[in-house]
Amino acid sequence: MKLVEAYSCRQLTYFSDRLTALRGVASKFADSDPGPYSWGIWGEGVAIQLAWRTWRQLESLDYPSWSWASVYGPCYFAESNRRPNGFSSACDWIQLPTESNPDNDMYSRILVISSVVVDASIYLDGEDRRELTVKVNIGDRRYEIAEDSTQWHERAKGRGNVPEEDHLIDGDSVVCMALLTYQETDWIRPYTRTWLVLRRSSQEENLYRRVAILHINWSGHELERNLADFEHHIAPFAEKRALQII
Secondary structure (H helix, E strand, O other): OHHHHHHHHOOOOOOOHHHHHHHHHHHHOHHHOOOOEEOOEEOOOHHHHOOEEEOOOOOEOOOOOOOHHHEOOOEEEOOOOOOHHHEEEOOOEEEOOOOOOOOOOHHHHOEEEEEEEEEEEEEEEOOOOOEOEEEEEEOOEEEEOEEOOOOEOOOOHHHHHOOHHHOOOOOOEEEEEEEEEEEOOOOOOOEEEEEEEEEEOOOOOOEEEEEEEEEEEEOOOOHHHHHHHHHHHHHHHEEEEEEEEO
């Protein structure tokens, strides 16, 4: 992940060159068997690699939405400085595409994940002409998310820089898909659950696009009680599903 963070920050002539450069590096790792390589992601430890986020993204590139390479600017992994053995995948299985050719059609870009999925909706919060805070509603609770494209009030100047397809609308239906859990070993035992936030693709109803990442954190002496409360809260909205993400 440190390698990906470094490449995402490099000032190459074209941002799309990052993936080409990293593909060359990937070939040098073949002997260490990190698994298949697709769109900047290695097959080993896929769930952690999907948990990237970016700062003030204004433009999308023509890459799969689930890949860090789709964002125009640097990305980072909030988990990259944590203990690797503190992570566990929350997914039943993940299937990566076998190729990463930008000239191929969207069906060759499909990532398939089977995991717990929770129905939710978008909530936009902010003042007139300002950058908006984006949250998801799950039942009667709201959780702040890290959106992949910066969202602005409809009268804000910055809104014009965001492609129409990347605008989030208040009340938009989305799903949150369980991706990772992380737990420390010290006395306060900070515990994090990471979810992909996905919206149906405008191209086909059975395909989804990533729009954000959600991290929910708990710690302290009330950890067990808070986790049990969260599980009880999401139960009516949750089910195991396999989704295709482009």
